[in-house]
Amino acid sequence: MHAVGFDVNGDPGVLRSLDLPAPVPGAGQVLVRVAYAGVNYGELQHVLGDFGPPRGPRGIDVPGLEVSGEVAALGPGVSSLAVGDPVAAYLPDGGGYAEYAVAPAEFTYPLDGTSLRDAGGAALALTTAYGVLVGAARLRAGDTVLIHAAAGGVGSAAAQIARALGATAVYGTVGSAEKADYAKRFGYDAVHLRDAFADRLRDLDVVLDPVGGRTRLASLALLAPFGRLAVYGEAAREPDLTLPVLPFWKSNRSLTGYNIGDLARRAPRTVRGHALSAFALLTSGAIRLDVTAEVPLARAGDALSALASGQTVGKTLLAVTPH
Known part of the structure; x- marks a missing residue:
């Protein structure tokens, strides 16, 4: 099968086209013939070496955390799906940048009328958006919400999910005026440039932060009593914060985190529940994922480079x- 992978960490230029044997599904696994693979910051981290050196067969790793396609084969013990079923899948161990990928059956979701293209960037992005809001931030109807990286695939989905779940106000931050114009189509009450939001917002119930660094520190001061800052990334790649604990007590604030990889290992049913709830919103039309770029598999390195440079909005597939 054709795939894209790497045998040494570095910038996205280390990715190269490969011809590899198709994987074989084991017990509880599903083999997916991949139609589309989502492009995510986690894959950039994988290539850069944040998750360690390549550990795959022959020292080669194939990135890719989410795909859509058709079931090609079922491993022993899988009876909930059939060969030929259209599905979306989250791949906690990667492997999506290839013609075939193996996914745990628990993280393989049948598509009920959603196209393979629309679902290609959903299994990770939508699950994360729903999970960070409901699981980590404990969103409640009536909450006010701030979403950093508001124009990205997760951010734009989270804005819609927050609104669908009863948030009364949803704000966003972005890195440029062009991204602000793009993000406004997803129902934000206002979208601010990231270097100016701290002077314009107060008393937020929920802040979602995949950025980190100074953005994270500034967000803490904006929380309402019992407000929650939910961390789910570190895109700024700045040094980690060192925070005293007493101010959280004295100001009635909370810091929480969401990491789908950890949940997949320790609470897989929670991941599946978040995913199914998010897919139900997608199927109903309450939310949508905006695919803004579609590139061939061989250009995966270009897609990750664009993501690294902050050029992208919405979802790249x-x-x-493709079907």
């Missing part, structure tokens, strides 16, 4: 065997 790799067209592997």
